[in-house]
Structure formats: C-alpha cells, structure tokens
Amino acid sequence: MLIKTKANILSSQITDRAVFESRREFIKAATALSAGLMLPSPGQAATGKYADAPVGPYSAKLQVTDREDVANYTNYYEFSTNKTDSTVLAKALKTAPWTVEVTGEVEKPGVYNLEDILKDNPVQERIYRFRCVEAWSMVVPWIGFPLGDMLKRFKPTSKAKFVEFTTLNNPEIMVGQRSGVLDWPYVEGLRIDEAMHPLTMMVTGMYGDELPNQNGAPLRLIVPWKYGFKSIKAIVKIRFMETMPETAWHKSAPGEYGFYANVNPEVPHPRWSQSRERVLGGSIFTPKRETEKFNGYGEEVAALYSGMDLKQYF
Numbered sequence: 001m002l003i004k005t006k007a008n009i010l011s012s013q014i015t016d017r018a019v020f021e022s023r024r025e026f027i028k029a030a031t032a033l034s035a036g037l038m039l040p041s042p043g044q045a046a047t048g049k050y051a052d053a054p055v056g057p058y059s060a061k062l063q064v065t066d067r068e069d070v071a072n073y074t075n076y077y078e079f080s081t082n083k084t085d086s087t088v089l090a091k092a093l094k095t096a097p098w099t100v101e102v103t104g105e106v107e108k109p110g111v112y113n114l115e116d117i118l119k120d121n122p123v124q125e126r127i128y129r130f131r132c133v134e135a136w137s138m139v140v141p142w143i144g145f146p147l148g149d150m151l152k153r154f155k156p157t158s159k160a161k162f163v164e165f166t167t168l169n170n171p172e173i174m175v176g177q178r179s180g181v182l183d184w185p186y187v188e189g190l191r192i193d194e195a196m197h198p199l200t201m202m203v204t205g206m207y208g209d210e211l212p213n214q215n216g217a218p219l220r221l222i223v224p225w226k227y228g229f230k231s232i233k234a235i236v237k238i239r240f241m242e243t244m245p246e247t248a249w250h251k252s253a254p255g256e257y258g259f260y261a262n263v264n265p266e267v268p269h270p271r272w273s274q275s276r277e278r279v280l281g282g283s284i285f286t287p288k289r290e291t292e293k294f295n296g297y298g299e300e301v302a303a304l305y306s307g308m309d310l311k312q313y314f
C-alpha cells in the first residue's frame, strides 16, 4: 500500500461525484488562468484528453477513490505480480498504433485500427464500483463506451454465444510474461448477453484522461458486477464463439476462479471469505465494506442469471 499524506487521505474521503465535478471545473478554470499567466498548469484530470467527456448512464454518485491509489496499485501480471512495479514497467509498452483483430462468428471480421474504433464510439464517463477477487475495492471514474455498441458493428452471427478477449503477448516488453505465472496470453470471456449488457464498458481512460499503461491502455474491459480479473487489459483480439472460451485464470486454478466470477459475498473463495472488502485509500482504521451481491449492480444484472445456481456457476 501507498503511504499517504494527510491531504491525500482527506481528498479520497470526501470526493464524491459533486466534488469531483466541481474540482474538474475548478481545475479547468485554474488551468485557463495559469495558461494566461504562464504558470505551470495544475496538470490534473480536468486538463486531460477526456476532461469534457459527458457523464453516461449508470454512473453513480459514489465516493471516488484517489487517482494515485488507482494508478499505483494495479494487478498486471504481464509486467509484475507486484502491485506497484507495473507503474514503471508498463511505461515500455507502445500503445499507438494499436489494432484489434476481430474473428470467429461474425459477419465483419478483420483487423481494426483502434483509431477507427474510437471514431465510431464516442466516449463518456461512468463512475463504477470495482471489486477485486482479492477482497479489495475502489470506485473509479472510467472513460469509455458500451462494449455492446462496438460489438454490434461487427455483426455477430446467430452462433455467437460467447465473446473471448485476448491481451497482447510480447515477452520482450511484458517482462512478466517471461515467467509462467499464467499461461500467456491472458484470455478472458463473457457470455454474449453479458457482453451486450449496457453496463459493460470498453475503457480507454480514467479520471478525465487517458488510461495509464499500468491500468490497461490503450483498451480494456470493465465489467463492474464481476471480479476484477474479468476486466482484461490491453486487448488485441476479440473472438465471437459458439462455445464457452477457456480463460486464463480458470485454466490456472479451475476450482478457484470460475468463468462467471460474479461478485458474490455468499460464495467464498476456497482460501478466503468474500463477504467484506478493504476499500482502497483507507487506513488500517478504516472499517471494511460489506461486499454487495453483483457488486451492487443486482437490479441491472440479476436477471441474466435467473434459474442458475450461483454456487455452481461461480
């Protein structure tokens, strides 16, 4: 964990949607001023590439985690299993130009330039809860667009029942891939209805700016009702499939990481409870948070799993 200054702790405690918004406005104003005065810009979110992204649907008024915590406590095993090392190691990744290969059960397969994908999919900001399977959580203002909007343009066939996502494989740059912690490349997947659900996002930024490399630039998935490992980073391939894809974590430990991975306080991980979570940015005195079923998104997504035993399909 990061050692925090008092000011830092304060801002992470009080920042909610309204404060975050007014801070963006304030920083914008301050930036305009300092530009005129030739002072250094405050260099915060509101000066970023996506400072003016509109607020999208499903964005919730939640206490936002401090950006520095989100950017410096990452899980990115392609670089390191250490949560702070990827901040530096991932700088070596070149994120432009970037292409995404679209294959499988789809009418318009091909290799698409990310630039073109972004032209077709205007971004918005959504503040979402994020819950890692390791029992910590955060609240992040992501910048992106609904995954479903993007997928529909490729015209999936009626056989497309699942979607598989693959991360870049490049052990020269992704130095963590030189060790066998997972069977590379990292692969994740969703059922097609999960992928098309309006909550599911393709993300290109956070906190009004571009996604830092360590958070999965230039393109990552965010599925807010599932454990964080489903939210795959640095996507280079999307495959529409008739059968359920094998995923990297499931392959490595099938009894511990299921395909569905819906956040569920009632289903413990075999080695720890999932009933509570440590909120990132707090101190050792901060009480743990009660984990919510579907990470608090049950009203939106529970129907996707009606009739399924979530202890079996974990």
Ligand SMILES: Nc1nc2c(c(=O)[nH]1)N[C@H]1C(S)=C(S)[C@@H](COP(=O)(O)O)O[C@H]1N2
Pocket (backbone or CB within 6 Å): 070, 073, 074, 075, 076, 077, 078, 131, 132, 133, 167, 186, 214, 215, 216, 227, 228, 229, 230, 231, 232, 233, 234
């Ligand atoms: N390619 C890839 N994607 C990944 C991971 C990874 O190691 N490699 N870690 C996953 C896990 S376990 C989590 S909790 C989230 C973390 O996202 P963050 O580092 O941006 O917080 O990314 C997920 N996506």
Ligand SMILES: [Mo]
Pocket (backbone or CB within 6 Å): 075, 132, 133, 134, 227, 228, 229
């Ligand atoms: Mo995670």
